[in-house]
Amino acid sequence: MQITVDDIQKFGINDFLGKDFECKCGKIHSVKLDNLIIEEGAIEKLPMVLKNFGYKNVFLVADNNTYDAAGREVEKILISAGFFIEKLIYERAYELVPDEVAIGEFLVSYNKKMEVILTVGSGVLNDISKYMSFMLDIPSIVVATAPSMDGYASSISALMLKDTKISVQSTPPKAIIGDIDILRKAPMDMILAGFGDMLGKYSALRDWKLANIVIGEYYCDVVKNMIELSVNRCAAEVNLLAKRDGDAVGHLMEGLMIVGIAMSFVGNSRPASGAEHHMSHFWELSFLMEGRKAIPHGIKVGIATFIINNIANKFIEMDIDFENIGDDLKILDRDKWKNEINRVYKKAAPEILSLNDGNIDDMVEDRKSRQIVIRDNWEDIVHVIREFPDADKIQMLLKRAGIPIRPQDVGIDREMVQDAILYAKELRQKYTILQLLGDMGLLKYFAYMDGLY
Template sequence: MQIEPECFTIEDYLHHTFSCECGRSHHTDVEKILISQGALERVPEAVEELGYHHVFLVSDYNTYQAAGERVEKLLRDRNQACTSYVIPRKIVVPDEHTLGELLVHFNPECDLIIGVGTGTINDMCKFLSYQMKMEYMIIASAPSMDGFASVGAALIVNNLKTTYNAHVPKAIVGDVDILAKAPMNMIAAGVADILGKYTCLCDWHLSNLVNGEYFCPVIERMVRYSLKKMMEQVKNLKERTPETIQTVMESLVLTGIAMSFVGNSRPASGCEHHMSHYWEMKFLFEGRPAVLHGTKVGVGTMTAIRLYQKFMESEIDYEEAVRRAEAFDFAEWSENMKRTYGAAADGVIANEKTELKNDPEEVKKRLVVIREKMGDIRRTVSDLVPKEALIRGILKDLEAPVNPLELGIDCGMVSDSIEVAKEVRDRYTLLQLLWDLGILKTVAEETAASFQKEMEK
């Protein structure tokens, strides 16, 4: 059976193994996707059909009120055993402390974890269930991010934002009536997370061109189809119509399925996400209030588009790029990581010792390929990266930020994030390309200054 994104419903991706033109087979272990009005009422039935008997229900202060309390009542009315734990905070950090808290309150008689929430709750329940060799379900409280169906769990461990391999949920529930009541900034965050696919897909193409990284055109079509469907509805978002909210949620879930097909977040996460992760860590270290993941990704997408524009305008001096590569000083670089990453620097430095992304010989090897394929690279960027005005217009219409400084990220942090966010992941993106070409620092400073000037108008 072949994948046909333009013809499939979201359920068509379940219960099949697809032979693909990329040479691999694709499959997801998600068994149920319930996205509709009134979907919450079907949770007890789904639990029974999947063969589970005792639920560990996880929510936080906000999500318990939005949906968790209702789910608990529905389960108990059906005489289904339920141990409920509500994290007693409005802002939850997915770190070792919170995971330990969940473990302390876990009832060993439970055979299924159900998370009620979005990014943080989903990631923690995904990771905890995987480590405990059991399954989980996620009930979305808002259509705010695309990780519901992915295999990765993004956690902050040893102060570093790290994505761990885990597994997909057995079921995803999105009650459109509940999703439509989510704060508009959370709905806008979901839209922004999808908009980030423009730049992340271009990054994926870049790595395929430069490194020969695995690339699947069918999975790219899946992601682009989710983007297309969302773009068709974006003008109706403020009305929160059931059709519009359902489309956004399905687009987010479809993107997650694409990630599960690949086995990592490559089809949905590029340099716009890496900058978002860096900002998240910096805010956490400074004790500042968290910003929604998708909100940061939207601003990261605006930043990435501007960086792509800078790249397209740049004349490349390959001999100078080689000289810069050969002049790489690991000790000096490490000191910069300590300045920028603070408590997370040791993890970043350890990663580089293993990955050697910035090793002079590795950079020089890539420069040979980049020089040979620069025409293809520039054509790819020209074809795939949208105009800044398009993304700006959508975000502005939703009253979402478009400039990093609107989030309280000052000019220095903008420049730092562009320069060092590539160290968050061992993944080739535009940021590493700019480093290889020897122009990352200059482009970072110019881009940060352009955002500062924009705010001063």
């Protein structure tokens, strides 16, 4: 069936499931998710969901926190209903890291007689299970324990391999159970992380359109509207989240699910992740290398969204001399750049250098070509940046949610912010406003600007 922007206004979340949509963007949009239940008492329907799929032998995956939050109750319900359960409970004193150790622990614990992976958890657990679902060719189902991130329904997993955060192909779960009674009891910082992650979509969508303008990257208005409508609804209910209001928490969870569905429609994380996520990943990697406790992903995304939007707003107010821009960019000092990558990425530097390996002359010529495109499409670029909420609006929403606005409030110092603005873009081969500023020779100007955050 065909799908248009007008259809998005009328669809409920389950209208996106189980269909192939012909879109004017030229793609056939679909998602492998078959069942989505977001309601109070949803885990009571889990036995029915498993029976409908024909599963009897269940490999339950949780960590020590999510097992206490919901895993034990899920296990009790399933055993009472006659299911055979084997389980892996990750025991960690701090945050579970989706690295080679966690993957190895999964493989050692896994019994190939199991018919389905049942994940009880949120971000990291979901990423591990979706990846293992893909690698082992076994379906998965997830019981969400927090409305904390947008990756539940996506076909991408974020893993920490060779000390570098990378996105890898994975298999989305066949069903997602979001029990509002469980979700609303999640730690408040995880609820706020989900809201911060949603706010980041304003930045990500803007970057996607900028990439469409500057480098001709694929873009879809239907997917853009799916996400934007969800973010707007969550923003309108921000005051209710702090009260753990069931409807607001449910709508936040639905919004995060729609973002995941949108990523599946596109086949990658492009519409949901831009410069704000690159900065968040950079800080996460920095904390990990320093042995510091992680900050919830969405909290970092919210802070980065404010910084990036502030940069974007100031950028379009600049008086840019397109005729003379780029004189200092005609020669790239590759050795100096490598030294900086080694400084900021430390033991992860080899992977980053490999990811960004290229011919210097080609890089210079590509940059010159993009500068011309930016000049010729300047009015469209300004329009795109002004289309989305400005930094003041993001700041107001963060304050209402109770999310820190200043990076120093969560232990991110000025140098770490400066390095993120300058070098976080190297984490992904993805064109964002940071790459655009790099093309214009303005990254250092904004990295060292006073009063930016």
